[in-house]
Amino acid sequence: MPQSVTEAVGSTPTRPSPRRQGLWLRGAVRAGVAASSISRNVGLGAGAIIGGRVTMALAPSALAGLAAGRQVVLVTGTNGKTTTAHLLAAALRTVGPVAHNATGANMPDGAVAALMADPAAPVAVLEVDELHLADVADAVAPAVIVVLNLTRDQLDRGSEVRSVAAAVSAALAAHPDTVVVANADDPMVVWAVGATARVVWVAAGSRWTGDANACPRCGGTVHRDRGGGAWRCGCGLTRPVPDWTAGSASTVTGGRVIALPLRLPGSFNVGNAAVATATATALGLDPDVAAAAMSTTSEVAGRYAMTTLHGRRARMLLAKNPAGWAETLHLLGEHPVLLAVNAREADGRDSSWLWDVPFENLVSRHVVASGERAADLGVRLTYAGIDHTTVPDPIAALDALPPGPVDVAANYTAFHRIRRRIDTERGSAE
Amino acid sequence: MNGRDALSIAVLLPDVLGTYSDAGNAVVLAQRARWRGLDADIVPVLADDTPPAGCDIYLLGGGEDTAQVFAVDWLAGHRDVLGAMSGSAVTFAVCAGLQILGTTLIDGSGYSRDGLGLLDLSTAPARARAVGELVSECDVPGVGLLTGFENHRGTTTLGPDARPLGKVCSGIGNGAPHPGGAVDGAVQGDIVATYMHGPALARNPALADHLLWRATGAPFDDADMPDVPDLPALRRTYLAATGRIRATPRAARPGRR
Structure with a gap:
């Protein structure tokens, strides 16, 4: 990646280079690679997860070791993780190789597998399950964390939306130097981001408001302007001023209009692309270059195909x-x-x-x-x-x-x- | 029916107590009324609205801790609605809805606060969250087995004025010790409450019809009632866990309720 990447987001903590990783990690990675190729050969699946799982079982700190020295972006949220990560990876590949858990395997073993698969890529884009964000962020010291939206999903596992948001919030608070790119239109996201210092706000839209009518901070009513846009609660939680705003086929930042000629359908994906463009820009890319690269994506892990x-x-x-x-x-x-x-x-x-x-x-x-x-x-x-x-x-x-x-x-x-x-x-x- | 032509079904605070899709209960009640030729209106009552006190049925759903606190305060500010819920109307409350209608609520941090006092029950935090399928044998005659999905961390103890809705066949339910074994939910006057999501009335049409009978004052003549084609398969799937019915009956008769 160009120098501007580091300049744009600041330095990440120094870690031993992959070359100096312990012999044990290298052995564990080798065992994981072997397991994944066995899995593929016997037709059990793409093999990514099992490889990551074997590696992690042998070397629990494998994720930190594999991420060391790389610029890592984590993408989390209830919906759009896979699509946004694909769009962002397409943009970042205009500069160099990118490690990416493209199949949507978004638990720590999936992250390990993605980093194993591209050991030389200086940049990684990893989508991460909301409840695993803290663990993965602690291991990889991310340059950027993207938070898309937080709505009801698998309530039997995540229990309640607000507690998922609290877990995301704790993960962000533990990484004060990380740039956060977050959706200003989702009150649950805004509450989770809280007082994080380095935030890029994107008005990415939110058709579903069923989980954020009640204010996550005080339980009161979140008031919305007719036709979307601004929202606020009497307790003071309010929509931040967006740095980027998604339109119908474009995104606007500081008066500059970036066209988003996507091959993916729906306003939801324009919002995802606006977030990906904002993230790529935070990493030093030209937004038009990023947007043009995203326009080649026509399916995402089989979705929309x-x-x-x-x-x-x-x-x-x-x-x-x-x-x-x-x-x-x-x-x-x-x-x-x-x-x-x-x-x-x-x-x-x-x-x-x-x-x-x-x-x-x-x-x-x-x-x-x-x-x-x-x-x-x-x-x-x-x-x-x-x-x-x-x-x-x-x-x-x-x-x-x-x-x-x-x-x-x-x-x-x-x-x-x-x-x-x-x-x-x-x-x-x- | 309060002297009107249409049955009015109020969904209280779907914006606050809507986490577990319990507003589906209103759709089920309204459709089952309409299928019998009775008009029905669903009245969503949001936090900013003034709730109407003259509805026939009031529904409360599940929600998170902050939402519960808000809902107690909100309902406490609308005494006429509370009066209707415990008086002329029928009330069906699920999960957090059950808890806030009780006398006492103790939250996860040990803080105790008053509930609305319409049900003689109190709720304290359980050691572990109850998450999974719940099956009970309903104490209301003719309703039979109830199925739902529970997802809560409350232990609810019934006082002498509240009776259980059903005996637990599998799952946790209220969670507190009860003479004669584990129970789910509560019935007190025309208030019926349960820990079952699913939504409960979608999975248990007999309970839905029981509430409609209470609200309209008479059982229906069901000659014209259409079948819900997928309901027998749905109930077979969820009730199989009790061992009371086979998962795949040898001679399943589609369309038979």
Whole structure:
């Protein structure tokens, strides 16, 4: 990276160079690499996580060792981590190699695996699960932490949104020299960022306000201006003046308009791209160069991709929680819709959230409900007044839709199960 | 029904006590009323609104600690609504909603404060959070097994004026020792409360209909009531944990409720 990167964000603590890492770490990394290639060869998956897991088991401080001497950006928040990290990595690659957990493996083992995979990259972009931010930040001494939004997701695991925000807040407070790039439109994020000194505020938008009507600081009512924008609570918590503002296909900073000609759909992704542009700029890049590099990204770990599923054109959309579903339903066109919902650990075991999703908006479309929680989804659709067919197997469910292209919207493990079926079909067709 | 044509269902503070999607209970009640030819209005009452005191059904959902404190203060400032909730109307309260209607709430730091006193129960912090599926056998005749998802850290002790909503078959429920075994929820007059999310009335249509009967004063003639096609499969999935019914019955009859 150019010198300006260090100048822009200040120096990071000195760490021993990778060359001086202990023999033990190198051995652990070698064992992890071997484990991941075994995993790949026997068809267990992409192999990244198992490699990271083996390395961490052998050398618990592997993350710190692997991050030493690199400029690390951590991206956290409920929705948009993977997309924002992909856009940011695309921008930073205009300058040099970037290590990146591109598959969305956002626990510490995924970070280890990403750093192992690109040992020479001087820069790393790591998306990090909100509840693991503190541990990962302590290990990697990040130059920048990006906080996108904090809304309800997997309440059985994270318990409550406000306690997730408190965990993020503690992680940020432990790194006062780190630059924080944060969403000024989300009161929960603003509360979590608190008095952090070095903040770049981005008005990235927030269609979902269901978790921040009650002020995270005092429990009172957050008042919003009609048409979005400013918000404030009587206790004094208020929207900071943004340094960057996302528009419909651009972002503005200091009167300068940066075009964002994205190939990803939706206003939500314009917000993500505005955050990525602000972050790249904080790292010393020219914002127009960063924005141009982002315009090449057309899918993100299989999300938004047009693919062939069981002989049909299918657009793959991932939505994990009410905020994500609200954005995703907004993207749907006139095509028939295949919905797939699971409730495994990675999805959250409690499927109550289905009742926060405005499925009423699907009226007049052909809809099929699938996934391991197809019955929960079907009950929700019936009460929403949406005619549908319920077929638990998502591939078999396609046959219940009229011929032609379909939109597929699925939550986390349901999405990945369908992706694996696509890969299998593709493999057998070759 | 307070002399009007439409059943009015107030969702109290969905902006504050909306964390666990319990507002879905209002959708279920309204649709089940409409399917029987009865008009129903859902009235969301936000923190900045003045709550109407003349609704037929009042709903309270779950929320976080600061939200609970806010909700107690807010409701305490609207005595006419509290009067309706414990008087002419039917009230259904879930999780934090149950806790704030009790007499005493002790928070995680040990600070004790008064609840609204509509239910004879008190809640203290539990040692561990109760997170998972909860199944109970409902004490209300004809309702049967209840299923829901609990996610709370309260231990709720019932006083003599409150009866449990059901006996726990699996899961934690109220968490406090109770004569005859673990129980979930509370019933006192026309107030019904539970720790079950899901939302509870989506998973348990018999409980929804029980509340509608209480609110309208008479059981429905259900000849025209349509089936909710996926409900039998949903209930089979969640009730299988109790061992009372098989996960995949040999002769499942789709559409039979």
